[in-house]
Amino acid sequence: MNKTRTAAIAALALALPAALAACSGDDDGPVTLRYAFWDDNQRPALEAMIKAFNEDHPDIEVELEQNPWEDYWAGLDSRFAAEEAPDVFWNHVSRFPTYAANGVLLPITDDIEADGVDPAAYPEDLYDSWQYEGDQYGLPKDWDSIALVYRLDALEAAGIDPATVNDLEWNPVDGGAYVEFLQKLTVDANGNNALSPDFDPENVVQYGTAMSSNTGQTDWWNYAVQNGCSLQTEPWGDYAIDAPECVEAIQFTADLYNKWHVAVPAESTNQPNGGVPGDYVVPGQAATTLDGSWMLSFYRDGLEPGSWAVADNPSGPVGSGTVINGLSNAIYAGTDHPDEAWELVKFLGSEEAQSISTGMGSVWPGVSSLNQGFADYWAGEGIDVTGFQTAAEGTTTGYPLSMNDAAFGTAAMDEFNQVWLGQKDAQEAAEAVVAIANAE
Amino acid sequence: MQTLHDTEPRFEPESAPRKHRRSNAAFEAYAMLAPSILGFAVFLIAPIVIVVVLSFYDWNLLSDPEFIGLENYRELAGDERALKSIGNTFYYVLLNIPAQTVLALLLALALNSKIKARNTFRVLYVLPWMAMPVALGVIWRWVFDPQYGALNRFLDLFGVDGAAWLTDSTWAMPVIASVNIWQYSGYTMLFFLAGLQAIPAQLYEAADVDGASPLYRFFAITLPLLRPAMLFVLITSVIGSFQVFDTIHVMTAGGPAGSTATLNYQIYLESFTQRNAGYASMLAVILFAIIALITLAQAALFRKRTTYDFS
Structure with a gap:
């Protein structure tokens, strides 16, 4: 008949074997990071950035996990519940408060300081929107208007x-x-x-x-x-x-x-x-x-x-x-590989990585200095995109x-x-x- | 003496291995059952117990559950959305079950007679059940699109202005029900077909001799003798109907204005869009109780009727 079971039961049932399987070693061998996102349009740019990341980090394999927006958040929530969430994932301002307050995000304040990442590379508002009670929980991936x-x-x-x-x-x-x-x-x-x-x-x-x-x-x-x-x-x-x-x-x-x-x-x-x-x-x-x-x-x-x-x-x-809005790359607090995850987030927030995505016309960059590169890409396609910039500079x-x-x-x-x-x-x-x- | 002496030792060694063989057989049977018992325990019993326990907790999926006793159950009394979803569920079941059962029975009667290409028809009617409900839901959603859908384009040919089927709260539930009737009638038909073929032909021959009309034969022979098939069909399809999810998720997501949010769909919404997993578990317990009561009532109803005497 209508072969359905309640989604709640299914999720809980899935959580059992997942919990059993959750013991993976943390040795020095190759590490696999799961990176979750939703926008199909941005997949080519993500793949290009990961390829560049692997040039310096051949031992960190990044697996992309794509779910459409409508299913993304329910899927993420149930995997937080199962303690099997992806190591790195796209975060959205609307979900950020609840996630930060419930401790599912890894604070990266100390990493930023230790590795000398310069917050001034990003627009202040964009960077600050990922702060909660004095800690930073992500680096800006992009902005949009x-x-x-x-x-x-x-x-x-x-x-x-x-x-x-x-x-x-x-x-x-x-x-x-x-x-x-x-x-x-x-x-x-x-x-x-x-x-x-x-x-x-x-x-x-x-x-x-x-x-x-x-x-x-x-x-x-x-x-x-x-x-x-x-x-x-x-x-x-x-x-x-x-x-x-x-x-x-x-x-x-x-x-x-x-x-x-x-x-x-x-x-x-x-x-x-x-x-x-x-x-x-x-x-x-x-x-x-x-x-x-x-x-x-x-x-x-x-x-x-x-x-x-x-x-x-x-x-x-x-x-x-x-x-106006922007996304960040965030790290799951329960990740088995916090160091590798930070390396990936740091790279994705860097000028080097974001110049790849702006060069492909994917999204306006989180790194301010690259805005012109995005506009230039679209000028090359015959599209004047200053309307977005004008809008962002206004109310x-x-x-x-x-x-x-x-x-x-x-x-x-x-x-x-x-x-x-x-x-x-x-x-x-x-x-x-x-x-x-x-x-x- | 010799025979007795001969038989005795023969008897003794025989009885011991037999006993041994019996316990061996039992062990083998349990060993073979173990995987399914394990599966049953892990995937059915454990989740049910967990859901019942969670129904006494406040849990947002993200941090640790907090015990709140009967609070979730108390909250239900004032929750218009949840109460409405219970009403929606019964409305859906009433739209779905009678039509689906009658249609399946008619199909079975037609395909039990000697018509041409009978097997082809049987396969055709079962096909919708074999297809993915989610994929079918997506296609039906296109068909029912008010502006660009096939149905309204077709109605246009006759000058009929089709409704906004899935965004009109009057139409949405009947449309969902009709899609599921279409999808599951062929499958239900299979059980009636098997039931029809188990009815002894001599009963009909006797009825012919007595000059019974076809309608009389249906109500005096066919329907009463289909009772075991009917009981099975009604119990399983009513349970399935109370648990409808996929068609709704794909076609309306419970909308417009909650008009197609059945209790099962409300459980999903509470748990995975509102992050109220404890409250959703309480709703799951309520759904379980409703289904259990209705199933018991159905079984009792069928037991009360007098059985047809074959002998």
């Missing part, structure tokens, strides 16, 4: 000059130039755009934008910053998305779906089943999207060179703004820092999915999320 990605053919067909795309403004009252831009790009089967009185919203062949973030990072959080909303009262503080300026941004996002009909419908884009924004832009279902810098290679691999470009984010009532917000991230994330996806579908009021949903996330 959000910018507007668009298809040139769609703009041409709509008669929009690409030079105007950098200065789009929106407001919650009449939508502003940004919504007008998206309306021109939303075209129905009869060739009418969303500004036309004959426009048929039930029969759209190309939408202006696609929004399918599972948090808000590539959609409504950006409108939130641009409207003066802070997701949290302060870092480590309460969630505050029920404030008027936040609710207004949520309502504006819902309007893009249901009032202006310029976004691929939420029936398709709602997470966890919807695609990534690029899944709608590459086949032409959407003309533009706000997307993260880590996705550039996705567009490069999916679209013809010269058929797409990057522009600045739109500006809202309080100006421009974006969501930004990061992922909320909280121990209640899991409760917040689940409640937000649940509630806002209903708002995007037009089934729930923005204020009511925001209050429900805050009530759940601040309760714990």
Whole structure:
């Protein structure tokens, strides 16, 4: 019959033999490190960096363990429980507080000092975001921000000059130039755009934008910053998305779906089943999207060179703004090979390693001096990526820092999915999320 | 005398090896059972005991569990999501079991008659059960996509506006149930088919002589004699149905708005997205209790009925 057992039982059952097998010797022979990550786009860069690492460390073999984002954290948590976690893994700001507070991360403060790693090589904010109670728990791997990605053919067909795309403004009252831009790009089967009185919203062949973030990072959080909303009262503080300026941004996002009909419908884009924004832009279902810098290679691999470009984010009532984030490489506190793991993390945080990934156009580097190398790679591909840098230098917000991230994330996806579908009021949903996330 | 003398020694040495052989056989039997008993203990008994114990703990998977007594059980009373998931589970079982059982029975009746390409059909109907539920779930998710899915494209041809099947809280659960009915009916059919073939042909011949209608024959002979198969099918499919996970995980992940989060799925969410493994263990104990009660009730229900006298 439906041959399933509860996942909990399965995980615990798996933990037994794992515990029995956990005794591996720590002699001087070759050591194997397991290195966990989630982003498929970055795999080639990781492999190249590990190859370079092995030139100096032939005795340390690095095994890549890849799980998609949706399964990554549940898998990591259950392997922490089984005390069988990968030695080194990608860490995310949203999970960092809980991991650091529960002692599953290895502090590297002393190693940094002993080996003379210079924290000034990284942007201060980025480096400091991996600190907890005076200890450092990772070295910055990269940073990312959000910018507007668009298809040139769609703009041409709509008669929009690409030079105007950098200065789009929106407001919650009449939508502003940004919504007008998206309306021109939303075209129905009869060739009418969303500004036309004959426009048929039930029969759209190309939408202006696609929004399918599972948090808000590539959609409504950006409108939130641009409207003066802070997701949290302060870092480590309460969630505050029920404030008027936040609710207004949520309502504006819902309007893009249901009032202006310029976004691929939420029936398709709602997470966890919807695609990534690029899944709608590459086949032409959407003309533009706000997307993260880590996705550039996705567009490069999916679209013809010269058929797409990057522009600045739109500006809202309080100006421009974006969501900024960065990942780190962290070490599992229970690793059998802390010294080798540190060698790997140190290398991955070095200028040498990160120049490999920027040289492949993978991600903006954690090491500040390499930013130009990333921009140069993309200039060589005919893509001007300064939109991401401009965004990062302006007003930004990061992922909320909280121990209640899991409760917040689940409640937000649940509630806002209903708002995007037009089934729930923005204020009511925001209050429900805050009530759940601040309760714990 | 001679015969007695002759038989005696023959008797003695024979009895001793026989005894020896018997204990030898028992040893061999236990030795052969040992791997499965070990597997049973390690993979079934131990996890069940661990889950029951964990249900009295607060555990976030990351640090040591903390004993909190009955707190998890007390919390359940005020947990709307968990209570709703129990309701969702019964809703799913009611959508799933009657339709699946009736469909499987009809398929078995059809494929028990002498139609052409009977074996081909039998294989075809069992195929969905043989395929990976997760892979099938992914494909069905594409089929049910409201914008670009095959189903709504097909309905479009007839001018019918298809629903947003998996993001509409009214439709999501019936869609999940129908996918599972499709997937498991063929498998359930196999048990009915075996049951049908075990019914003695002379009963039908006697009924023919008495001039019984086909419908009467079905209710007087076929259905009562299928009772052992029916009991097996209902008990196993109801248990399986209460434990549905993979289709939901792939197609809706419990959404929209928790409308397809069954109790089993809620256990997963609590444990692996909320890191409440102790609370999830409590829910697992509740699920176990519900399934045990329903299985006992089913067995009792089937026992109460009078048995058909063959002799």
